[in-house]
Amino acid sequence: MALELGRTPTQSEVFARTHTRKEDREWVDKRSSDVNGAYEEELKRLQDERQAAIDAGDPVPPLQSTRPRCGHE
Numbered sequence: 001m002a003l004e005l006g007r008t009p010t011q012s013e014v015f016a017r018t019h020t021r022k023e024d025r026e027w028v029d030k031r032s033s034d035v036n037g038a039y040e041e042e043l044k045r046l047q048d049e050r051q052a053a054i055d056a057g058d059p060v061p062p063l064q065s066t067r068p069r070c071g072h073e
Contacts, residue, residue, distance in 0.1 A: 012039065 001009045001017060009017075019032035027033035 012036070012043075015039070 001014065005013075015032075015036060019028050019036070020026060021028060027036070
């Protein structure tokens with residue numbers, strides 16, 4: 001995948017590649033779709049938090065979750 005993209009793929013790209021069908025790019029099951037949606041929402045929340053911290057004057061705030069992990073990792 002890295003050769004195809006010309007860079008290291010993101011976790012989201014790898015997950016999508018391994019959990020969607022080649023022929024129609026549909027998720028292989030509802031759980032895969034749900035996990036992807038939750039990941040994208042959490043990533044967006046963290047990016048928004050980081051931007052708010054930067055806007056408030058924190059030059060390099062961490063990009064990390066303060067929420068407990070769901071236990072599937």
